[in-house]
Amino acid sequence: MAQQPLKRVLVTGGAGYIGSHIVLTLLLTRQYKVLSIDNHHNSFPTALKRASQIATEALPEDATAQDRDSAVVESFTGDLNSRADVEKVFASGPIWGVIHVAALKAVGESSEIPLDYYATNVGATIQLLQIMQEHGCYSMVYSSSATVYGTPPLVPIPETTPLKAESVYGRTKVMCETILADLCTAYPDRWRAISLRYFNPAGAHTSGLMGEDPRGKPGNLLPLLSQIAIGKYADSPLKVFGNDYPTRDGTCVRDYIHILDLARGHLLALEALSDERAPGSTISPDVFPKEGGKYKAYNLGKGHGQSVLSMIAAMHKASGFEYKYDIIGRRVGDVPDLTADPTLAQKELGFSAPLELEQMCEDLWRWQSMNPDGYGEQ
Amino acid sequence: MAQQPLKRVLVTGGAGYIGSHIVLTLLLTRQYKVLSIDNHHNSFPTALKRASQIATEALPEDATAQDRDSAVVESFTGDLNSRADVEKVFASGPIWGVIHVAALKAVGESSEIPLDYYATNVGATIQLLQIMQEHGCYSMVYSSSATVYGTPPLVPIPETTPLKAESVYGRTKVMCETILADLCTAYPDRWRAISLRYFNPAGAHTSGLMGEDPRGKPGNLLPLLSQIAIGKYADSPLKVFGNDYPTRDGTCVRDYIHILDLARGHLLALEALSDERAPGSTISPDVFPKEGGKYKAYNLGKGHGQSVLSMIAAMHKASGFEYKYDIIGRRVGDVPDLTADPTLAQKELGFSAPLELEQMCEDLWRWQSMNPDGYGEQ
Numbered sequence: 001m002a003q004q005p006l007k008r009v010l011v012t013g014g015a016g017y018i019g020s021h022i023v024l025t026l027l028l029t030r031q032y033k034v035l036s037i038d039n040h041h042n043s044f045p046t047a048l049k050r051a052s053q054i055a056t057e058a059l060p061e062d063a064t065a066q067d068r069d070s071a072v073v074e075s076f077t078g079d080l081n082s083r084a085d086v087e088k089v090f091a092s093g094p095i096w097g098v099i100h101v102a103a104l105k106a107v108g109e110s111s112e113i114p115l116d117y118y119a120t121n122v123g124a125t126i127q128l129l130q131i132m133q134e135h136g137c138y139s140m141v142y143s144s145s146a147t148v149y150g151t152p153p154l155v156p157i158p159e160t161t162p163l164k165a166e167s168v169y170g171r172t173k174v175m176c177e178t179i180l181a182d183l184c185t186a187y188p189d190r191w192r193a194i195s196l197r198y199f200n201p202a203g204a205h206t207s208g209l210m211g212e213d214p215r216g217k218p219g220n221l222l223p224l225l226s227q228i229a230i231g232k233y234a235d236s237p238l239k240v241f242g243n244d245y246p247t248r249d250g251t252c253v254r255d256y257i258h259i260l261d262l263a264r265g266h267l268l269a270l271e272a273l274s275d276e277r278a279p280g281s282t283i284s285p286d287v288f289p290k291e292g293g294k295y296k297a298y299n300l301g302k303g304h305g306q307s308v309l310s311m312i313a314a315m316h317k318a319s320g321f322e323y324k325y326d327i328i329g330r331r332v333g334d335v336p337d338l339t340a341d342p343t344l345a346q347k348e349l350g351f352s353a354p355l356e357l358e359q360m361c362e363d364l365w366r367w368q369s370m371n372p373d374g375y376g377e378q
Numbered sequence: 379m380a381q382q383p384l385k386r387v388l389v390t391g392g393a394g395y396i397g398s399h400i401v402l403t404l405l406l407t408r409q410y411k412v413l414s415i416d417n418h419h420n421s422f423p424t425a426l427k428r429a430s431q432i433a434t435e436a437l438p439e440d441a442t443a444q445d446r447d448s449a450v451v452e453s454f455t456g457d458l459n460s461r462a463d464v465e466k467v468f469a470s471g472p473i474w475g476v477i478h479v480a481a482l483k484a485v486g487e488s489s490e491i492p493l494d495y496y497a498t499n500v501g502a503t504i505q506l507l508q509i510m511q512e513h514g515c516y517s518m519v520y521s522s523s524a525t526v527y528g529t530p531p532l533v534p535i536p537e538t539t540p541l542k543a544e545s546v547y548g549r550t551k552v553m554c555e556t557i558l559a560d561l562c563t564a565y566p567d568r569w570r571a572i573s574l575r576y577f578n579p580a581g582a583h584t585s586g587l588m589g590e591d592p593r594g595k596p597g598n599l600l601p602l603l604s605q606i607a608i609g610k611y612a613d614s615p616l617k618v619f620g621n622d623y624p625t626r627d628g629t630c631v632r633d634y635i636h637i638l639d640l641a642r643g644h645l646l647a648l649e650a651l652s653d654e655r656a657p658g659s660t661i662s663p664d665v666f667p668k669e670g671g672k673y674k675a676y677n678l679g680k681g682h683g684q685s686v687l688s689m690i691a692a693m694h695k696a697s698g699f700e701y702k703y704d705i706i707g708r709r710v711g712d713v714p715d716l717t718a719d720p721t722l723a724q725k726e727l728g729f730s731a732p733l734e735l736e737q738m739c740e741d742l743w744r745w746q747s748m749n750p751d752g753y754g755e756q
Contacts, residue, residue, distance in 0.1 A: 114560040115507055122553075123504040126496050133493060168560050175500075175553055182492040182546050 003066050006033040008095045009270065012080055012128070013102030014073065015043035017212040018143065018201055018259065020051055022099055023073050024210065025263040027055035030070040032270075037089050038102065039079040042215050044375040048075050050209045080124040083131070090135045097139035097273060098132060099266055100125065103172070106219055107147065107333065110169035121172035122179075129183065138187070139273040141266055142180055144173045144195040144297065146255070146338050156341035159197070159297050166333060177297060185293030192294040194269040194287075199255035199301030199340045201262045203360035204367035211367030212259075213374030221311055222256070222360075226368040229321035238323055240308050242330035245337075253305035253337040258355035258363070265300045268349040272296075282350020301340025302353045310357075318361035319368075381444050384411040386473045387648065390458060390506070391480030392451065393421035395590040396521065396579055396637065398429055400477055401451050402588065403641040405433035408448040410648075415467050416480065417457040420593050422753035426453050428587045458502040461509070468513045475517035475651060476510060477644055478503065481550070484597055485525065485711070488547035499550035500557075507561065516565070517651040519644055520558055522551045522573040522675065524633070524716050534719035537575070537675050544711060555675060563671030570672040572647040572665075577633035577679030577718045579640045581738035582745035589745030590637075591752030599689055600634070600738075604746040607699035616701055618686050620708035623715075631683035631715040636733035636741070643678045646727040650674075660728020679718025680731045688735075696739035697746075 009026060013019040014036025020043070026034045036048055055071035063071075074092070078085030080102050089095075103121045104110065110117045132138065147170035148163045165171045180193040202222050204211030217233065218224040228238060243250035271278060272287045288294040306314070312323050345351035387404060391397040392414025398421070404412045414426055433449035441449075452470070456463030458480050467473075481499045482488065488495045510516065525548035526541045543549045558571040580600045582589030595611065596602040606616060621628035649656060650665045666672040684692070690701050723729035 111560070112564055114557070114564050115504070115511060118504050118557050118560075119508060123501045126493065126501040129493055130497060168564075171556060171560070175556075178549060178553075179492070179496050182489070182496075182549070186490055186492050186546075 003064060006031065006066060006070050007097070008033045008035060008093060009097050009099060010035045010037065010089060010095050011099045011101060012037050013043070014038050014075070015040060015045060015047045016101065017043070017214075018198070018262065019043070019101040020047035020210055021205060021259045021263040022101065022266045023048060024051040024054060024205060025260065025267055027051055027071050027073060028058060029267065030067050033070060033074065035074045035076065035089060035092070035095065037076045037078045037080065037086065040077065044213060044377040045075070045077070046375040046377055047210055048073050054205070054207055054209060080128060081120060083127055086128060086131050090131055090137070095135065095137045097141070097270060098128070098137065099141040099270070100128065101143045103143065105169065107167045107169045108219070110167055110172070114168045117168050117172050122175050125176045126179065129179070138191045140180065140193040141269040141273065142176060142193060142195040144177055144197045145170065146197055146199045146299070146301070146340065148174050148177065148197060149338070151335050152338070155337045156303060156339045157299065158341040159299055159344050181293060181295045184295035188293050192273045192288070194272060194295075195297040196265055196269060197297060197299050198262060199257055199299065199338065201259045202256040203258045203260070203355070203363040205260065206363055206366070208366040208370040211364065211371065213371075221308065222315070222364060225312065225315040225323065226319070226364050228323065229315065229319035229365070230368050230372050238325040240325050240327045241334060243327045244330070247307055247336055249307050249309045251308035252334055253307050253339060255301035255303070255305045255339045256311070256357060256360060257300060257302050257353045258360050261353035261355050262300050265345065265349070265351050268351055269298070272349055284348040287348050296348075298345040298349060298351070299340040299342055300345060300351070300353070301342050303340055303342040305337060305339035306357055314357050314361045315365070317358070318365040381442060384409065384444060384448050385475070386411045386413060386471060387475050387477065388413045388415065388467060388473050389477045389479060390415050391421070392416050392453070393418060393423060393425045394479065395421070396576070396640065397421070397479040398425035398588055399583060399637045399641040400479065400644045401426065402429040402432060402583065403638070403645055405429055405449050405451060406436060407645065408445050411448060411452065413452045413454065413467060413470070413473065415454045415456045415458065415464065418455065422591060422755040423453070423455070424753040424755055425588055426451050432583070432585055432587060458506060459498060461505055464506060464509050468509055468515070473513065473515045475519070475648060476506070476515065477519040477648070478506065479521045481521065483547065485545045485547045486597070488545055488550070492546045495546050495550050500553050503554045504557065507557070516569045518558065518571040519647040519651065520554060520571060520573040522555055522575040523548065524575055524577045524677070524679070524718065526552050526555065526575060527716070529713050530716070533715045534681055534717045535677065536719040537677055537722050559671060559673045562673035566671050570651045570666070572650060572673070573675040574643055574647060575675060575677050576640060577635055577677065577716065579637045580634040581636045581638070581733070581741040583638065584741055584744070586744040586748040589742065589749065591749075599686065600693070600742060603690065603693040603701065604697070604742050606701065607693065607697035607743070608746050608750050616703040618703050618705045619712060621705045622708070625685055625714055627685050627687045629686035630712055631685050631717060633679035633681070633683045633717045634689070634735060634738060635678060635680050635731045636738050639731035639733050640678050643676075643723065643727070643729050646729055647676070650727060662726040665726050674726075676723040676727060676729070677718040677720055678723060678729070678731070679720050681718055681720040683715060683717035684735055692735050692739045693743070695736070696743040
């Protein structure tokens with residue numbers, strides 16, 4: 001029996017930490033031809049080579065030529081801010097859908113260079129949507145963030161919480177969600193989009209071949225703990241910002257979700273955007289209401305949070321490293337507890353995030369130990 | 379005594395109804411070299427020729443060469459969506475400040491083609507700000523709108539009202555205000571911006587040489603009334619949408635402000651952005667707080683509103699035309715009363731809007747009678 005032709009899906013920012021794990025997850029399904037565009041501002045080409053390598057090694061012995069093709073990502077080096085770079089990707093052949101991950105993502109930096117954030121995160125998204133429309137490509141999975149909630153009035157946070165971002169970064173995400181919602185409302189028979197609001201992606205692929213390799217000193221806790229354990233930043237003591245929050249041990253609580261669980265959420269979102277359903281599909285017919293625009297936003301989180309101190313303990317367990325830390329004052333902008341209410345994604349997409357904290361830390365540590373200098377690229 | 383060199387100020391959308399009256403107001407001061415960029419999507423080049431003509435005729439007999447130069451606008455035909463077009467303007471010489479008027483502005487249309495609105499109103503604004511920054515130009519007066527308030531909880535509407543636009547058009551204005559505020563906060567020693575939230579600009583220059591010439595059937599009440607009086611749209615009866623609103627005669631109330639008063643508000647805003655003060659300046663030192671970003675938003679309105687029926691009566695008085703109208707049901711999205719609280723602009727800019735409704739209608743009718751086909755261009 002002839003195979004279904006592969007749907008071509010573009011992952012923007014495909015070489016980054018989140019993007020590369022999404023790419024790998026798509027490659028492993030053998031149902032898509034995956035394209036990536038990345039400017040390597042905060043990522044490395046090797047990530048995509050390893051994703052293709054892992055997917056190719058996972059092919060069955062009787063893999064067809066199409067299967068072999070589906071295991072290799074088609075990679076474009078280019079900048080979403082450049083119309084020409086994006087058009088080159090779309091000129092390569094019809095693209096069915098886009099998983100739009102590429103963005104600047106440092107909350108602190110975003111308030112220092114807001115124009116770069118608005119240009120790259122909002123301006124380039126508008127341009128991408130225009131180019132998609134020009135090429136008859138009307139499906140997008142959008143990488144949003146729990147930061148859209150600002151300081152949430154209710155925790156665990158449901159999607160119905162009013163969006164009130166408190167950083168430039170968060171505001172760029174709210175703006176893109178707003179634009180997508182308006183676009184889907186204007187063209188209910190054409191455009192479909194799902195925003196996935198990430199809580200705290202963590203861990204790495206179990207092979208140890210792929211993981212997070214931030215340029216410069218990590219801004220996030222887990223990669224910082226992992227790099228400290230490998231021997232970096234020995235001179236600068238670990239700082240814990242505040243232990244007087246109204247949480248179980250007084251330190252901030254975040255909802256960590258394994259990067260592979262998070263990546264799988266994108267597979268479900270892609271399926272939800274399509275008219276086709278895989279056998280045994282978990283996608284509810286309620287994803288898009290019968291009336292109105294085909295736009296929806298979902299939290300991707302585990303639904304329970306971890307404090308800073310419990311993360312340090314978990315990374316100690318995984319790596320054996322004895323962390324020393326100083327408890328200092330609260331950091332401006334930190335919210336005590338950002339834990340997702342993941343019910344909607346469970347109910348409507350059949351999403352779950354079964355991988356536990358212990359595995360996140362083990363996988364992260366395996367990646368870090370096997371790749372002390374990350375991908376080893378400049 | 380040598381004259382101060384002219385400050386070069388760019389008006390985007392300078393050929394449009396609002397833009398051309400701002401250009402004229404600036405030309406008449408002889409203090410600026412005014413540049414315009416306009417793609418003539420909803421405007422005509424003749425408007426700028428007439429502005430230069432009026433300002434040149436108003437020159438004193440002993441006008442210097444610089445005075446003569448200041449009375450003529452330097453006009454660029456170009457599209458803000460094109461980086462090359464905008465860069466061409468900035469390559470013409472240093473620009474001190476930008477009055478950013480250019481935008482798509484039809485509320486109804488904005489929900490039909492949202493991507494065009496987001497690209498032109500938001501994407502192009504981000505790009506303009508980037509180009510300004512690249513050229514060391516850090517001052518902007520931004521054309522915002524009363525639509526940022528959506529359905530206001532309090533009328534007259536103070537600037538402190540939370541922004542909650544209810545149309546795509548309104549959301550593009552809120553986004554640009556947000557971006558400007560973030561930019562000014564990030565660079566308090568560099569960037570300065572003032573958003574002017576227009577209520578309902580009306581009327582025309584008293585010469586009858588300049589006025590509003592919308593392409594196609596006017597979407598706004600006053601130009602429609604004026605075109606009906608000149609003999610257009612005789613076949614389609616005038617519609618009044620709802621007479622059961624909680625207003626004095628049951629029809630919607632809007633805050634009409636004479637276009638020349640509105641234009642003068644931009645002169646004051648420009649002065650407020652500058653470190654220099656004209657003799658007898660009305661600009662308060664409180665415009666920008668000592669701490670934090672140099673960004674402020676002001677309502678430009680008269681502070682009292684006119685109902686649809688009173689506007690029809692006023693245009694009848696000005697034109698002598700006997701309007702016939704059908705009262706039909708309310709229109710989706712219409713808000714009963716949009717009247718500005720103009721106190722802040724009065725207090726901090728010394729702004730006032732003395733021209734009354736009667737003069738708005740007389741000036742409009744003079745323009746329409748003298749130019750039954752507007753600027754007579756395609």
